[in-house]
Amino acid sequence: MKNLSDLFEQNIKQKRIVITGGTTGIGKAIAxxxxxLGGRVLIFGRDHEDFNNAVADIKSNFPDAAIYGTxxxxxxxxxxxxxxELVDQNLGGIDILINNAALAADGITECDWKEWKYxxxxxxxxxxTFAQQAVLRMTPQKSGHIINIGSMSAETNSPESTVYVATKAALRGFSxxxxxxxxxKGIKVSLIEPGAVTSDMQPGTKEEHQQKIEKLEMLEAEDIAMSVLFCLAQPKRCDIVTMQIRPHLQTI
Structure with missing residues (x-):
């Protein structure tokens, strides 16, 4: 069996990686x-302050980082x-797409059509949209990997978050x-469905989240990043098609 560090170098180092919603939470942990591991990474998010903070933090921890975005x-x-345009200019293409940008949502009785349409x-x-653009660029090179970050909500079907459930069920079918x-075409597709993960999407304070993590009732964003790495580290012959990650004490 190959040394794990060799797999990381082969599959991550100098790879051109785009992470949607890469400025906070799971996306930032993946970035x-x-x-x-030496990847060349482009991130973005809709909040300017979050983007600036994420880039500053990455450059502080990894002074030689090849980090791009807006x-x-x-x-x-x-x-x-x-x-x-930034992907093409700064990365010269794409090898890996992490489709991660997502928002929480309540049920249809708790929000109007403008909210759930967004x-x-x-x-x-x-x-x-991002998968389509990635495929257009990956097809000529006959290689690439798209990882869609979904949610166990596609399986739990919580009545408190009908709209969110609908989107994550759609993502399961799409993947x-x-x-x-x-x-x-030589392009891999993986779907990762986390259970409860500490993020701004979860109710409660950071202190409450930390308590749940310590009680094994909630995951950390870094746990999902490691799951992404596992998918990417596989040899060309091997696809991780679907992966579900749950806190040890979250019963679904």
């Missing part, structure tokens, strides 16, 4: 890990075009069909 909203066509545009249309559509 940190990819940068630490504040952008995945639902705005002009912003999407701007991101892909959620659907972010959680579903955003994933499809399955997308793999069938493009794996003959």
């Amino acid at each position: 940190d890990l990819m940068i630490s 504040p952008a909203d995945i639902t705005h066509n002009d912003d999407v075009e701007k991101i892909w 959620i659907v545009d972010t959680n579903v249309s955003g994933y499809i 399955t069909a997308l793999r069938r559509e493009i794996n003959s």
Whole structure:
């Protein structure tokens, strides 16, 4: 068996990586890990302060980091075009797409159509749009890997978050069909579905989240980053198609 460090170097080092929603939470944890292993990473998020803080933190921890990006909203066509212009200019293409940008949502009785339409545009249309643009660039090179970050909500079907459940169920179906559509082109597709993970999307304070982590009732963002790394570290012949990660004491 190959040394794990060799697999990381082969599959991460100098790879051109785009992370949607890469400025906070799971996305930021993935960016940190990819940068630490020598990846060339482009991130974006809709909040300017979060973007600036994320880039400053990465450069502080990894002075030689190849980190790129800009504040952008995945639902705005002009912003999407701007991101892909940066990808082409700064990275010269893409090897890995981490589709991660998503928002929480309540049930249909708790929000109006404008709110849930924005959620659907972010959680579903955003994933499809970025996957399409990635595939256009990956096809000529006959290689690439798309990882969609979903949620166990697609399975739990919580009545308190109907709209969010709908988006994550859609992502589960999209990931399955997308793999069938493009794996003959040499492009891998993986779906990672976390359970409860500490983030701004979770109710409660940071202190309450930490207590749940210590009680094994909640995951940390770094746990999902490690799961992404596992998917990316596989040899060309091996696809991790679906991965579910749950806190030890979260019963689903």
